[in-house]
Amino acid sequence: MMPWHIVRHGLTPRPFGYNVQSCGTEAYFLTRDYPMNTSFVYNPLFLNHDTGTGHPERSARLTAAHELLTQQTWYGSLLQTEARIAESIWIDQVHEPHYEKRIRIACRGGESHIDTPDVMVSSESYDVAIKAAGGVLEIADRIMSKEADNGFAMVRPPGHHAEADHAMGFCLFNNIAVAARYLQKKHGLERVLILDWDVHHGNGTQHIFETDPSVFYISLHQSPHYPGTGARSEQGIGKGQGATLNCPMSAGMGEMEYREAFREVIMPKAMAFRPDIVLISAGFDAHAADPLGSIALSTSSYGWMTQMMMELADKCCDGRLISVLEGGYDLDALAQSVTEHLRVLSQNSAD
Ligand SMILES: [Zn+2]
Numbered sequence: 134m135m136p137w138h139i140v141r142h143g144l145t146p147r148p149f150g151y152n153v154q155s156c157g158t159e160a161y162f163l164t165r166d167y168p169m170n171t172s173f174v175y176n177p178l179f180l181n182h183d184t185g186t187g188h189p190e191r192s193a194r195l196t197a198a199h200e201l202l203t204q205q206t207w208y209g210s211l212l213q214t215e216a217r218i219a220e221s222i223w224i225d226q227v228h229e230p231h232y233e234k235r236i237r238i239a240c241r242g243g244e245s246h247i248d249t250p251d252v253m254v255s256s257e258s259y260d261v262a263i264k265a266a267g268g269v270l271e272i273a274d275r276i277m278s279k280e281a282d283n284g285f286a287m288v289r290p291p292g293h294h295a296e297a298d299h300a301m302g303f304c305l306f307n308n309i310a311v312a313a314r315y316l317q318k319k320h321g322l323e324r325v326l327i328l329d330w331d332v333h334h335g336n337g338t339q340h341i342f343e344t345d346p347s348v349f350y351i352s353l354h355q356s357p358h359y360p361g362t363g364a365r366s367e368q369g370i371g372k373g374q375g376a377t378l379n380c381p382m383s384a385g386m387g388e389m390e391y392r393e394a395f396r397e398v399i400m401p402k403a404m405a406f407r408p409d410i411v412l413i414s415a416g417f418d419a420h421a422a423d424p425l426g427s428i429a430l431s432t433s434s435y436g437w438m439t440q441m442m443m444e445l446a447d448k449c450c451d452g453r454l455i456s457v458l459e460g461g462y463d464l465d466a467l468a469q470s471v472t473e474h475l476r477v478l479s480q481n482s483a484d
Pocket residue numbers: 331332333416418459460461
């Protein structure tokens with residue numbers, strides 16, 4: 134039986150939302166016959182990754198989001214979850230041997246940046262990054278033990294640009310990739326779907342899994358834009374052919390085009406994949422207010438996309454879903470969007 138349904142202005146609930154039309158203004162009320170237990174990872178330790186003056190990926194991002202979250206009446210209902218240090222065995226599933234050690238030595242040794250000038254680090258950056266990765270693993274454990282239905286890791290540094298052997302784009306460890314392998318090897322899941330709605334293409338995640346048919350990587354991103362990968366023609370390699378799906382968006386596009394992509398391509402292919410868990414690389418820099426992107430999503434767009442992914446997870450895998458923070462650089466838009474994302478994940482009404 135479907136555990137939930139959409140009540141939309143009193144209309145008959147519709148199957149899978151394919152015939153939802155237009156954009157932006159409909160009010161969605163998702164009602165379930167059981168409360169959602171949403172695991173939430175945040176720790177002030179994540180503020181200790183100091184990227185220096187003027188860097189967009191700064192600790193104020195998390196401070197702003199956390200402050201707005203704590204003002205919500207439903208904040209207390211979240212399952213507060215402690216991040217742990219990710220074990221090397223899981224980091225090594227995704228990154229080259231010695232990569233973790235190289236990052237540790239560079240950070241603790243006082244290097245100012247790693248591999249590329251945009252990956253600024255401080256002496257505590259390794260310790261923060263390894264807990265960011267571990268925070269996602271803790272949510273995975275909560276979901277697999279059924280303590281939680283879904284979860285959101287509000288961590289930094291982000292991860293989706295990190296390649297197997299080098300740091301890139303503000304990212305040290307590829308948090309979501311580590312979690313995907315952990316879910317497969319530790320918890321025995323077979324098929325993992327990663328949807329990446331950050332405005333930048335997740336080159337690291339795509340490259341790590343592009344020959345692997347068991348991890349379906351889907352990205353919506355601005356193109357042309359940093360990092361330059363993510364063409365529609367990039368669909369996976371060898372046995373992984375078809376398990377990469379890129380939906381490049383032109384500057385100025387917004388929710389209408391995103392809805393079309395979900396309706397026409399993403400949802401049908403994601404359903405056909407039948408994932409055992411849904412992961413979201415949740416960057417919020419496709420928001421119209423974001424200084425690092427030129428896509429015109431609104432705060433409510435993130436609620437809608439969250440709902441679509443929950444719907445997929447409900448249909449395919451008992452609602453199992455983990456979302457991990459990536460980018461988002463306008464403090465107010467980030468705070469508002471994260472709050473909307475978490476509100477929908479936990480199925481709470483707006484305050
Ligand atoms: Zn981004």
